[in-house]
Amino acid sequence: MNSATERAGARGTDPTALGPLRRGRLGRYLLVSVVALIVLVAGYATYGYLATRSHGTVLTIYTYPSFLGGGCGQNASTVFAGFERAHDVSLRFLCPAGTLAGTLIAEKSAPVADLVVGLDEVTTPQAEAAGVLVPYAPPALASVSPSLASELSPDHAATPYEWGYLGFDACGPFANATLPARQPSFPGFAANSTLAGNLIVEDPTSDITGEEFLLWEIAFYTEVLHAPWAPWWSAVAPHVTTADSWGTAFSAFTCAPSAPQMVVSYLTDPAYAAAYGAPGSIASSGSWWNGTEYGWRSVYGAAIVRGSPHLGLDEAFLQALLAGPVQAGLPTEEWEYPANATVPLPPVYQDAPNVSGIVALNGAIPPSSVAAQLPGWIDTWQATVNSAG
Numbered sequence: 001m002n003s004a005t006e007r008a009g010a011r012g013t014d015p016t017a018l019g020p021l022r023r024g025r026l027g028r029y030l031l032v033s034v035v036a037l038i039v040l041v042a043g044y045a046t047y048g049y050l051a052t053r054s055h056g057t058v059l060t061i062y063t064y065p066s067f068l069g070g071g072c073g074q075n076a077s078t079v080f081a082g083f084e085r086a087h088d089v090s091l092r093f094l095c096p097a098g099t100l101a102g103t104l105i106a107e108k109s110a111p112v113a114d115l116v117v118g119l120d121e122v123t124t125p126q127a128e129a130a131g132v133l134v135p136y137a138p139p140a141l142a143s144v145s146p147s148l149a150s151e152l153s154p155d156h157a158a159t160p161y162e163w164g165y166l167g168f169d170a171c172g173p174f175a176n177a178t179l180p181a182r183q184p185s186f187p188g189f190a191a192n193s194t195l196a197g198n199l200i201v202e203d204p205t206s207d208i209t210g211e212e213f214l215l216w217e218i219a220f221y222t223e224v225l226h227a228p229w230a231p232w233w234s235a236v237a238p239h240v241t242t243a244d245s246w247g248t249a250f251s252a253f254t255c256a257p258s259a260p261q262m263v264v265s266y267l268t269d270p271a272y273a274a275a276y277g278a279p280g281s282i283a284s285s286g287s288w289w290n291g292t293e294y295g296w297r298s299v300y301g302a303a304i305v306r307g308s309p310h311l312g313l314d315e316a317f318l319q320a321l322l323a324g325p326v327q328a329g330l331p332t333e334e335w336e337y338p339a340n341a342t343v344p345l346p347p348v349y350q351d352a353p354n355v356s357g358i359v360a361l362n363g364a365i366p367p368s369s370v371a372a373q374l375p376g377w378i379d380t381w382q383a384t385v386n387s388a389g
């Protein structure tokens with residue numbers, strides 16, 4: 001999760017140091033504290049968990065270590081118990097020691113998994129372009145915003161099950177003291193070296209949050225300002241702190257007086273802080289311009305792996321993934337919004353920013369463009385920051 005592979009449940013209880021794990025989604029950084037089983041698949045290690053052993057058919061599901069609270073699927077045995085009984089099936093969760101998309105592509109000629117849970121708006125187009133996914137639109141998508149599906153895969157190669165916005169997190173006192181920290185803007189960072197010097201960003205060559213942030217910045221400059229995007233990096237590169245992962249970035253976000261006071265993270269972070277007894281310690285915002293808040297939405301999806309012999313069961317699993325028992329746990333187990341719009345949010349989300357008015361910029365860069373152009377944009381980013389010193 002890549003740092004989308006970081007930051008789920010077990011982040012510790014210090015709200016100003018949310019821990020090294022945001023998500024376990026894509027496995028670029030598999031930082032797992034507890035592993036139920038280590039197996040070898042296609043010559044490399046994976047972490048795995050067999051939810052139950054009492055049924056005949058086994059569905060193999062690639063996912064991330066922190067899925068539904070951690071342990072690579074250990075908690076899923078409870079969440080999906082009804083599904084297993086109804087379909088006489090056992091769920092076998094594996095967490096590959098590599099990115100989910102990369103693993104699927106490497107195994108294209110001899111797939112191991114039936115399903116994958118944890119692709120996102122960056123890696124779904126890559127996997128789809130490689131032909132390793134089977135499109136399917138479960139009936140439960142009727143309760144999901146069409147924009148989520150279109151931002152993930154207009155062809156329904158993957159089904160969205162959760163989502164969230166990137167954000168500029170700021171230490172509470174710093175945000176209270178300065179409007180640019182409460183309502184940050186991309187041009188504001190470029191024009192104010194002191195503000196830029198208080199910002200930690202993730203490296204898009206090694207981290208998916210960095211990739212998503214780069215896409216957000218590109219979309220803002222091309223769609224909103226109708227201006228070249230690379231000069232922003234020329235302006236801020238000498239001042240910002242660049243981390244190799246979301247976990248490294250958040251570890252540096254200590255709110256100590258000598259430390260940077262802002263970090264690129266996610267808008268649910270204030271809710272997490274409140275859940276652990278420190279409401280107001282973190283302020284989070286999208287990018288403001290002329291009274292409008294703009295953001296980039298991370299959309300996470302599940303998909304059927306091409307070559308699976310269990311298509312009917314695979315389709316039923318995707319339907320179950322969007323049902324209430326699974327969706328209700330996502331806000332506090334994954335710290336993301338449930339894709340099913342009928343599922344209520346827990347009260348602690350009142351501490352998160354109101355995201356209803358944010359203009360998502362994902363539509364400026366559709367999934368096919370992400371797959372085709374992101375590698376070149378990353379090259380341009382690297383050349384730009386290198387030139388900026």
